Amino acid sequence: MSFAVAYSELEVAQLNTLVKTECHVYSNLTTKNAIIRALSYSVPNILVPFLNVVFPGASFDGNPSHPALPSTTAPPLKGADCNRQVTPACLQQLYGIPTEKASPRPDNGIAVAQFGEQFANHVDLDLFAATFHSDVNPRPKFTKNFVDGNKNIQDPAKTGVEANLDIQYTAGLVVNVSNVFVSVGESLDIPTSLVNYLIKQNPPLCVPSLSYAFDEYVMSSSEVKRERASLLLPGRRRCGWPAKQYLHKIRANLPPSCPWVTAAVGATTGQIVTTAALPAGAFSSYFHTADYQQNAVNSYLKQLGNTHDGLFNRSGRDFPDISAQGENIAIVLSGNITSIADTSASTPLVASIVALLNDRLLAKMGLLGFLNPLIYTRPNIWNDVTMGTNPSCSTTGFPAMVGWDPVTGIGTPNFDKWAKALVV
Secondary structure (H helix, E strand, O other): OOOOOOOOOOOHHHHHHHOOOOOEEEEOOOOOOEEEEOOOOOOOHHHHHHOOOOOOOOOOOOOOEOOOOEEEEOOOOOOOOOOOOEOHHHHHHHHOOOOOOOOOOOOOEEEEEEEOOOEOOHHHHHHHHHHHOOOOOOOOOOEEEEEOOOOOOOOHHHEOHHHHHHHHOOOOOOOOOEEEEEEEOOOOOOOHHHHHHHHHOOOOOOEEEEOOEEEHHHOOHHHHHHOOOOOEEOOOOEOOOOOOOOOOOOEOEEOOOOOOOEEEEEEEEOOOOEEOOOOOOEEEEEEEOOHHHHHHHHHHHHHHOOOOOOOOOOOEEEEOOEEEEOOOEEEEEOOEEEEEOOHHHHHHHHHHHHHHHHHHHHOOOOOOOOOHHHHHHOHHHOEOOOOOEOOEOOEOOOEOOOOOEOOOEOOEOOHHHHHHHOOO
């Protein structure tokens, strides 16, 4: 699908007349952020075939969630105890990630997106590399791009947990791959600002990594379809009954539920890998099960039987697609070693692996494109996770099973098998 984006600056009174609406200022009771919105709008019939959506219109996006939280503060453990503290060395061992440097290439890089007051600290990245990747010289760095006037404050007291996690497990894990920190203003329309930024990049930022998500219900179906972008994204399952038309208690979020997105959301724990008891995975109420995952999902639903019947959309797009470690992840935060636990940790890890595969591919072929068809047609290249559940929403959650499941997806990465499947 392709689309064009048309921009026009209008006064509110002009907009009210143009699309037959009445705009008001709405404020978030928690953040105090104010936005101008309408509850409905209309356009002339002659324009309907040419318009997907008028934005922002009646969309109340809210703020994206950045769920990563520090769990413990401790010095780096002596010796290799990857069950207690997951470091770059643990991930290299667990997933077969190469230790050698990539070739510096201008057309291969990672874009790490952050919102609002999530600031990535350069000094913390340097300490992270010195502690967990001391063989790297010079120390890894990242560049910055600001969208809608945002910034990246370096005051240690304002350092973001999510921002540091994502930068340290991309720039600090993959050597010689360019890393761009894309900081998007909090009070503006998200994800539209980010998507518009990515669309305009030439050459494109080939591995965008986004550790944020929105409940599906906050956007209309037409707005959802406009926001399609091939991103590596996390997702968290949400609970509740937010609107009459939204009838599933275990509800999905965006963009992971979009079938054109690779949802690296599932979280695992330990070296004898089991699912982490974190909320992740769901079935979309907007999108149907994608063709590429139909067989895998049907097999799971057959095994699941009538468990949680009526609480989720059995015919919806299902995620995650893949998973990675999500507990006891070691990071540096404001000069201290700490550990975090959340599904968002898996996103930068998978993004780094994709960037390393691109490094090999560029010498022979070209960049990786849309990942999902390969993920599901080659289940043998993944490490299947069959133990554990992800309880939430006042339920026992979905159980992990042989093959795909809405807890860890098709499994965790195996770099060598993935590379061989790509003939690199």
